[in-house]
Amino acid sequence: MLTLLKLLKDGKFHSGQDLGVALGISRSAVWKQLQLLQAELNLPIHKVRGRGYQLAAPLSLLDVTQIQGGYWPVQVLDSVDSTNAEALRRVDDGCQAPFLLLAERQTAGRGRRGRKWVSPYGENLYYSLVLRIEGGMRQLEGLSLVVGLAVMRALREMGIPQAGLKWPNDVLVERRKLAGILLELVGDPADVCHVVVGVGINVNMQATEEVDQQWTSMRLESGHMVDRNALVTLLNARLHEYFDRHRRDGFAALQGEWEQSHLWQNRPVTLVAGANQIQGVVLGIDAQGALRLQVDGQERVYSGGELSLRLRDDS
Ligand code: ATP
16 A cells, blocks of 8 residues: 555556556556555545546655664654554663654544644654663753754755744744644653653645644745655754754753844743742743743742743733
């Protein structure tokens, strides 16, 4: 089935006869495989009499041989529940970090607090990098914001100059979500631990009814299809560079750069903390990456994984 997909990925018409010859199977076997492709991977395929079959949109499939930079070993999975969940299982099984897992789709992609990350086949990036961290709370300080910065830089370099950050680590274009980041930690943060750096980027996705907030993709913003292997190569390079700077100089050295890229700097916001809502104006972040808000005329500092920032409707 995947060989067939590779033949169709250019989005052009291919006759049933040609596909059958290329795969060494009959035309009716081709037809069966096409139906499987549609049903299993939810990929619409057009059939036109006299011309053959065509994917509704071309695909840029992942290919390890086209991903450059040898910072960490890379493996591409076809389908997985969640790249983060699989990475955690592999850490548990004793796999040596660093390593990177990519998948063409996730059947149970996850966001923060158990929320779902929509992950259709072949369109976006589902990226989980596992790092081993030794003896360093300092190395964890602000780490998820550092990842946001590296992702944003890669996106800007790939032709989305309007990409910016929302505390703690979403990447947006205006109010539309382009990428999400989920860091998960196992082990003892004060001694040896592993961090799974999960990054979901909407790359070539053009439509979905499943995302329940404003979203966008690189393709929608730039108007053209993006080579996902080139994006992985660049993302690897930027993450490697920012992790290095973070390890060497600490988060404080990146604080200014982060604030400059914060789309909601000086904006009136609501900070949602469980059932509590705090109204304030964003002042920036501190040297550990915590949010600084002006609340009732005073500066207050907030941090923790349970916090969500919302722009106030009147802003
Ligand atoms: P925050 O709590 O920081 O405001 P969030 O509410 O956006 O973030 P996340 O955990 O970062 O939550 O992401 C999960 C949410 O993102 C989902 O509840 C859904 O609204 C949205 N979402 C799911 N899939 C996608 C996607 N592919 N692209 C953009 N947004 C998505």
